[in-house]
Structures are given as structure tokens and as C-alpha cells.
Amino acid sequence: MKLLNHTLLYLSASLVFILSIWAVVFYFSMMEEVYDSIDDGLENYKMLIIKKASRDSLLLTKSRFDESNYAIRPIDREFALRATEQFKDTSMYMEYEEDYEIMRMLTTYFSTPQAQYYELKIITSMVEGDDLVADLLHALLWLYVAVIASAFIINNWVLRKIWRPFYQLQHELRGFKLGEDKTFNPPQTKVTEFEDMNNTVAELLKANIAVFQQQKQFIENASHELQTPLAIAINKLELLLEQTQGKEAQVQLLANAIQYLERMTRLNKSLLLLSKIENRQFSKEETVDFNERLRRQADDFEELLHYRNIQLDWIDNAKLQGRFNADLADVLITNLLKNAIVHNYDGGWITVTVGKDEFEIANTGRPQPLDTDKMFTRFYRSADQSSSTGLGLAVVKAIAQHYQAEVGYRYVDGLHRLYFRLPHLM
Amino acid sequence: MKLLIIEDEQGLRDNVTQFLQKEQYTVEAAADFHSAMEKIALYDYDCILLDVGLPDGNGLNLLRALKSKQKRDNVIIISAKDSLDDKLEGLNLGADDYLTKPFHLAELNARIKAVLRRKALDGGNVVKLNNMELDFNGRTLCIDGVTIHLNRKEFDILAFFVVNKNRLIYKSALAEHVWGDHMDNADNFDFIYSQIKNLRKKLKDHGANLEIQAIYGVGYKLTV
Incomplete structure (x- = not known):
């Protein structure tokens, strides 16, 4: 998963949690505020009604709510003195909603100067808790979607931009190889990290x-x-x-x-x-004629071939030339030829085939294919060759790598075939 | 013939001195840059063996000093570095030959003799041995005035024996001299034996007054 999406995943998970807690806290603090302000309104109303009742005794007879929002009824002195003012939630049939709705009711007690005791009930409509919760959830859902969407956009747009130096560094590092001459250039950035x-x-x-x-x-x-x-x-x-x-x-x-x-x-x-x-100390290059050079190097082995009765055949299918260091070409050719002689048996044969962009040296030898994974590694040698250095083919491989050429091995028809293919650019 | 060996390694200095004294040369030795500089300034030598890797100065500077004084001493560079650039630089500065460590003493001997032969003004570049004449320029062999055909390798083998006469020539030294140093004993030097056999036969058929002996399968020796 990309870093971008990781951020988003953690953000959305934690946002669910944070927003839920926030919703609960918000709900309760809002309800408290609502109660507070409604109760304050009721208190205020109470004082206005009591004040008015002291002047207009007609009010004292209003024992039903009807169209207004208060009701007064006379009570015993003892009961009035014992009772305390209280707020409570109650429900009442609302004509408009055609349903019972939650109302806030203040029940209080007062006395007139004539020492008459009354109970006063004042109601006012309340916020509907369930509606509020539904609204709140709805709003929260939208907020959540909006936050995630914007986070996604910001991530994609801004973070991608901010992380650019990182991706550049990654690209540079991917292209870097120890031992190559390429120098490492870190990308320029203003971000401290x-x-x-x-x-x-x-x-x-x-x-x-x-x-x-x-x-x-x-x-x-x-x-x-x-x-x-x-x-x-x-x-x-x-x-x-x-x-x-x-x-x-x-x-x-x-x-x-x-x-x-x-x-x-x-x-x-x-x-x-x-x-x-x-270490690339063979930088001098010239046009090397491999057909000619192969023959010249083989000439040095003439006596040895003769002694071991190994027959050497040539197949020149094409002229093979390339820009090459002459010394390395000689080392390459002698190593391959020597390899074909040393791992041969007396009376065997060697065929050198030169093509347009490769030459191949095929030789008879032990009737098993060699281990292609190991044969080009340093100090690998077959059991019967204790006096060889085990470095000959490693040198061949190193030369091939130096020129981006290809060296390979095949075992076909009982012949060990080692080929060296020059890159096309040469 | 007077030779100077400039070499900081005492072991190598001693070996070369001991070996060359047997060839009837007067051999002097210098162990460092400064004593070599002194000797070069004071005396003339027929051949100087110069190790370029001296601890107190580059041997090539000695070569420069020598050439700037218009001296005609022959110089063979001895180096632990088998580097073509060094070789070219040394030869461009006027060295006559370049030998990489480690080398066989017989090889060193052949190189010195070649350099000295080329220097000799009467030239001709011919070595005479009993009834035999070896012409290094024409690469031909004459026995009692009769020219005998030798192929390139036969000539090289014989020449190597002639310059190292009466010495035991170790097989690999001969192989390296004639076939180059990629011919190593992974190939087992038995094939050399058939070459020597051919050469012996040619020499015998033409009545050459010398003999190439095999020494316990270790090497060969030309006895005069």
C-alpha cells in the first residue's frame, strides 16, 4: 500500500473515533445550554406572571393552559410551604404536530399579599432530543465524508508534491550500483527532513x-x-x-x-x-579482428594440441570485429582456448566458430554439462583440475562485463560450447 | 661487462648478483635511489637493471636523469607492476626492456644478453658456439656454415639454451620464454619434451657439437 493511502487509512479510522466522541460531548453540552436557556426563560416568565397576578387577580383564576402557556391553581398553605420549585420534562399534545411532544414545565409556588397560596405551572416547547440526535448524526456523516474527501485530495495533490524529493531519491538509488563510475546526485529539496x-x-x-x-x-x-x-x-x-x-x-x-x-x-x-x-584500467581500445587474433593465439597452442592429439577445426561464417582492448582480447581468447584444451581428453577435438557478432569454442570433454551457475565464479574448478587457478573463466566473465558483452555456456550433442557475444553497438 | 642492479629488496639483489657473477659480469648493486644516482653519475655501465618501485624515489626519474646526461647505458626495467602504461612509459623514456616480477633468472639472463648483443657495435647480432652460429636478426642457425631451417619456436628454444648454456633450465622458464606466460603447468609441460626431441634430432643430424640434456624431468641443460 502506498504511503498516501496509509495516511488516509489512519486518518479515516481515527476520525471515526474522534468525531464520535466529539458528537457525544457536543450533544450533551448543547442540551445543557438549551435547558439552561429554556429554564432561564421560564424563570423570567414566572416573575412576570407573578408580578402581573399581584395587580390583576383575574389571572389567578386561569387554571388551564388552553391557548397560553401557564396555569394557576390555589393550594393549601402547608403544601405550598413544603413544596419546592422544580423543572421537569413532560409531554403534551400539540395541535400543530398532531402528536405528543416533549415540553419543559416549571412548577412553582407563590403567595399573594392576601396570604393566598397558589401553584403556578409554566410550559414551553423543548428541543426534540431524538430529532437533534438524528440531525447531528446526519451532519457528522457529511462532515466525515467531507474531511476524508478533502484529505484524499490534499494527500494526492499536496503530499505528492511534498514527497517528490523522496521519490526522486528513490529513483536515484535504484539506478545506483556500487562499483560503477556513476556518481550519486541527491535531489535538491527545501524540506529539512x-x-x-x-x-x-x-x-x-x-x-x-x-x-x-x-x-x-x-x-x-x-x-x-x-x-x-x-x-x-x-x-x-x-x-x-x-x-x-x-x-x-x-x-x-x-x-x-x-x-x-x-x-x-x-x-x-x-x-x-x-x-x-x-578498476577499468584497460581503457585503450582499438579495432580488434577476432578471426585473425583467434588463429594467432591458437598458434601458440599448436605444440600442446599436437602433443595431446586434439584436432582444432575452424568455421569462419563471418568477419568478427569490434572496439576492444588488444591485451584483454588476447587474455579472453587464450583463456577460452586453454579452457577447451585443458578440459579436453587426448584425441578429442575443438571447433572454433566465428559469426557476425559472436564466436564460439566447442570442445569434447567430460560427458556431463558444467554447472552454469558456478563455472564463472572465482575459484571454481572441477575436481580433476587441481593445478588450475579457477580464475580463468572468472576473468572471461569480468572482461564480458567490462564490455557489456555476453558470455555463455551450452552443452549440446556432447560438446561443451562457450560463446562470447559482442554487444551490437560495437 | 659491467652491470648495475638497482633494487631495494636485498633478497632479489643477492639472487641477481649471485646469478650474474657466474656469467662473468662485474656486478654492482645499489639499494636505494640516492646511492644509485651517485653510481650512475660516477660510472658507466653496460647494462642497468632498474626496479622502478624504490622506496625513496621513482626509478623512472633515474632513467630520466640517465638520459638527460646523454649516457648510453642500457636499461632493463624490473617492476612488480604488470602494467602496459608503465611499460610504455619506461620504454618511451629510453629503457631497452621491461621485465615483470616474478621472473626466472634464466629469462633475465636472456634479456640482458639480448640487450648487450644489440649494443655491440660490430653488431651482426650473431652468437657463435662451437661449430654453430645463431643469427638473432635473421633468426637462422648455421652449423659448419650450412644454414638449417628452424621454425619460430625451435629457434626461440635453442636461443634460450644458448644464452643460458651450462645452466639447468627449468621447464616452466622455457615454456614462458617461448610460449608466453599463459602457458602454465596446468597443461603439464610434457609437450615441451617432443619439441626438444625434434630440435635435438636436427642438431644431431647436422653434426652440432653440443647436447641438450634432460635433467630428471625437471628441466634441460645445454652442455657445450
């Missing part, structure tokens, strides 16, 4: 970007720093190897140690390469 939020988000992102950069930098620095000790260790072993000639077991051990250090070197170099690709 949004300004605070924008600043907080901007700060947070700045800190995150800094951490991310540091982390990337760390991998690069760490790899760099490792190169020198690795170099020293390998070289020392090489020197020792020369001095150890003639002792086969020792030579084997040393060679083995060098082999592992070299593996570490390759790991290190691949990590460095990954960082560099991700």
Missing part, C-alpha cells in the same frame, strides 16, 4: 564507495606486494637447483617447490588482472 535524508544517504554511499575502492585497491596492492617475495623465493630455489645438480631426489623436491610458487604467482597475477579489469 528530506535534505537530512539525502545528506545521510549521500554520506553513507560515499563511505561505502570508499570502502569498496579500498577493498579493490587492497586486492591490487596485496597482489603487487606479493610479487617481490615470490620472485625472491623462486629465484633462490632456482639458484639452489643449479647447485644441487646430481642429486635427483633433492632436485625433484626443489622443482616441486618452484612449481607451487609458480602456481601462486599465477593466482596472484589472475587476481591482479581481475582487479585491473574491474
Whole structure:
């Protein structure tokens, strides 16, 4: 549910409650006021009648209400002295309404100078309670509808306007991706809360970007720093190897140690390469002819292919060219070719197909498809390849991402097919 | 031949010094920017191995100073950074070669020899070994005056052995030199053996007075 409707929901629920309480309080306070003023009127009337009666004794004989609103009847002195003045609600037949209606009646007692005691009843018409309640409910209902309607309109119109910076921020954040060069621009706003939020988000992102950069930098620095000790260790072993000639077991051990250090070197170099690709340090581009470059790189593998008796076939369906960094193109191609050789069996074959906007390298190999979710992740390697770095295809993936190209895998007809598709814009 | 190694890491300095002394070079070493600056100002060297990442100054500035003094010392840059920009900058400043750490000592040796060969004014760029002549410009091999056809890789292998004669060449050093560093031991270097076998046969057929020995499956050695 949108924020807008949330406000409205809470508003309408609380308004029902508030308006109901208000209606009850309003009803009782209004009734009190009505009684007060009616009773005051009756009191006033009483005094006027008593005053008039003292001058005009004819009044004292008016024992029925009839057309007027008072009646007087003589009473005993004892009763008069004991009785107290009282207001009460009563009902009376109204000619106009043709019904009994609630009336307010004052019953009081007075004496004339002749020591005669009288009871005086004065009536006046009352507000009709049930009608009032009905009217009040009616009015309340309209008020409620009016308030909700206006709240809805105000919400839609004003709040939408006020919340605009928020939606802008949301839009900006949705488009933001850590590791991309895009800078984050918080939307301009005069609302303090949004300004605070924008600043907080901007700060947070700045800190995150800094951490991310540091982390990337760390991998690069760490790899760099490792190169020198690795170099020293390998070289020392090489020197020792020369001095150890003639002792086969020792030579084997040393060679083995060098082999592992070299593996570490390759790991290190691949990590460095990954960082560099991700840090976009390969900006120089030229038009790369993939048909030609694939053949040239394959040439380097000629002896290895021959040794392993793997047949390499070419299908050039089209000329494939694109703006590419030449070094990255070489890395991409060697990694894919090497992959096709390493995961092949002796006597197998490889087919390189070059199309208009993609090239595909298909190879024979283990008769199961690879795990497409994992094969491009770092340090993933199949169980039989303990000496590979597990970074080759991760590098390929990073290069693809760098150029917004597509790299994918299919297992069709017992062939592992890896294709690399250039984006159309290239 | 007089060489200077400018390198702040003592381990690397010692390795290179020890290795190169065996090649009958006079090797001097400088551990930092300032002592290197002094040595460069005072003496001439045939080849300078320059680590660009010195703690007290950029090695490239040493190269600039060297070139501004019109010195003809050859320079091979050694860097932990495998960065094309650095490489280009170094080469543009007049360095003769660029080597990335870690490297095999045999590779360093081949690079130094190549630089020194190019420098030698009598040029020709030919290395003679017994009854064998290796022409690096024409990339040809002559044995007893007869030219023998070698393909690109065979020539590279032989050249690598020749400059590192009487040394044990570790298999991966040879693979890296000839096939580039993407050829790693995930592929198992057995395929090199068939290459060496072919080369050996060619040398033997033409009566070359040298031998490439396999050393316990670890590497090879050219004995003269």
C-alpha cells in the first residue's frame, strides 16, 4: 500500500473515533445550554406572571393552559410551604404536530399579599432530543465524508508534491550500483527532513564507495606486494637447483617447490588482472579482428594440441570485429582456448566458430554439462583440475562485463560450447 | 661487462648478483635511489637493471636523469607492476626492456644478453658456439656454415639454451620464454619434451657439437 493511502487509512479510522466522541460531548453540552436557556426563560416568565397576578387577580383564576402557556391553581398553605420549585420534562399534545411532544414545565409556588397560596405551572416547547440526535448524526456523516474527501485530495495533490524529493531519491538509488563510475546526485529539496535524508544517504554511499575502492585497491596492492617475495623465493630455489645438480631426489623436491610458487604467482597475477579489469584500467581500445587474433593465439597452442592429439577445426561464417582492448582480447581468447584444451581428453577435438557478432569454442570433454551457475565464479574448478587457478573463466566473465558483452555456456550433442557475444553497438 | 642492479629488496639483489657473477659480469648493486644516482653519475655501465618501485624515489626519474646526461647505458626495467602504461612509459623514456616480477633468472639472463648483443657495435647480432652460429636478426642457425631451417619456436628454444648454456633450465622458464606466460603447468609441460626431441634430432643430424640434456624431468641443460 502506498504511503498516501496509509495516511488516509489512519486518518479515516481515527476520525471515526474522534468525531464520535466529539458528537457525544457536543450533544450533551448543547442540551445543557438549551435547558439552561429554556429554564432561564421560564424563570423570567414566572416573575412576570407573578408580578402581573399581584395587580390583576383575574389571572389567578386561569387554571388551564388552553391557548397560553401557564396555569394557576390555589393550594393549601402547608403544601405550598413544603413544596419546592422544580423543572421537569413532560409531554403534551400539540395541535400543530398532531402528536405528543416533549415540553419543559416549571412548577412553582407563590403567595399573594392576601396570604393566598397558589401553584403556578409554566410550559414551553423543548428541543426534540431524538430529532437533534438524528440531525447531528446526519451532519457528522457529511462532515466525515467531507474531511476524508478533502484529505484524499490534499494527500494526492499536496503530499505528492511534498514527497517528490523522496521519490526522486528513490529513483536515484535504484539506478545506483556500487562499483560503477556513476556518481550519486541527491535531489535538491527545501524540506529539512528530506535534505537530512539525502545528506545521510549521500554520506553513507560515499563511505561505502570508499570502502569498496579500498577493498579493490587492497586486492591490487596485496597482489603487487606479493610479487617481490615470490620472485625472491623462486629465484633462490632456482639458484639452489643449479647447485644441487646430481642429486635427483633433492632436485625433484626443489622443482616441486618452484612449481607451487609458480602456481601462486599465477593466482596472484589472475587476481591482479581481475582487479585491473574491474578498476577499468584497460581503457585503450582499438579495432580488434577476432578471426585473425583467434588463429594467432591458437598458434601458440599448436605444440600442446599436437602433443595431446586434439584436432582444432575452424568455421569462419563471418568477419568478427569490434572496439576492444588488444591485451584483454588476447587474455579472453587464450583463456577460452586453454579452457577447451585443458578440459579436453587426448584425441578429442575443438571447433572454433566465428559469426557476425559472436564466436564460439566447442570442445569434447567430460560427458556431463558444467554447472552454469558456478563455472564463472572465482575459484571454481572441477575436481580433476587441481593445478588450475579457477580464475580463468572468472576473468572471461569480468572482461564480458567490462564490455557489456555476453558470455555463455551450452552443452549440446556432447560438446561443451562457450560463446562470447559482442554487444551490437560495437 | 659491467652491470648495475638497482633494487631495494636485498633478497632479489643477492639472487641477481649471485646469478650474474657466474656469467662473468662485474656486478654492482645499489639499494636505494640516492646511492644509485651517485653510481650512475660516477660510472658507466653496460647494462642497468632498474626496479622502478624504490622506496625513496621513482626509478623512472633515474632513467630520466640517465638520459638527460646523454649516457648510453642500457636499461632493463624490473617492476612488480604488470602494467602496459608503465611499460610504455619506461620504454618511451629510453629503457631497452621491461621485465615483470616474478621472473626466472634464466629469462633475465636472456634479456640482458639480448640487450648487450644489440649494443655491440660490430653488431651482426650473431652468437657463435662451437661449430654453430645463431643469427638473432635473421633468426637462422648455421652449423659448419650450412644454414638449417628452424621454425619460430625451435629457434626461440635453442636461443634460450644458448644464452643460458651450462645452466639447468627449468621447464616452466622455457615454456614462458617461448610460449608466453599463459602457458602454465596446468597443461603439464610434457609437450615441451617432443619439441626438444625434434630440435635435438636436427642438431644431431647436422653434426652440432653440443647436447641438450634432460635433467630428471625437471628441466634441460645445454652442455657445450
